[in-house]
Amino acid sequence: MNWHVAHLPEGGSSRPTGGNQEIGLICPRCLRSFSVRVETATRARVKQRVQRVVGWLLVLSLLATVPLLIQLGGRTVEEGDDQAVDNIGLLFGLAAAGVIVGPSLLFGASMHDGVGKLRLIRTDGRKTRWVQGHRLF
Structure with missing residues (x-):
């Protein structure tokens, strides 16, 4: 199952093998740091079905x-x-x-696609609750 974050310039990363994983990435447009929650491929497929x-x-x-x-x-x-x-x-x-x-x-x-909770990482290291109007996917 493809997921869009893997195609970002950072090279992405593979899906987690167990549980949810939070992955950090940099937006290619605005160059700001974000984190996303990624589910396992099995869990995403089961939810979809x-x-x-x-x-x-x-x-x-x-x-x-x-x-x-x-x-x-x-x-x-x-x-x-x-x-x-x-x-x-x-x-x-x-x-x-x-x-x-x-x-x-x-x-x-x-x-x-099992990718959710896009959150902006602020300069002090804290994460925002959500990001409005930003599309990485």
Whole structure:
């Protein structure tokens, strides 16, 4: 699995063999020092696959929830029948999750490479919480 930080001028470094590793690097554009957290290739691959599977399951669940929602939504409901209203609410929530969360997970899985937490190393050696507007990848 390729990761973008390895292609920086510093020569990069290989992925860690166990756990997460924090790697220091220098930005080729602004020449400032940064640190990034890199996951093992196995962990990054597993996270990517889990996101893909859950995303596809949510998208495919639309094949069942939307027709059921249409069928139950067209029925007349007796007064005081809270069960029917609860079923419609549950199906609507599942359909909304399938429409919103499913594609989001699929998109996130395609972007996940196991490299995260880009932090600027200040002159005094401390690290910032995050760096806004800086793209190394």
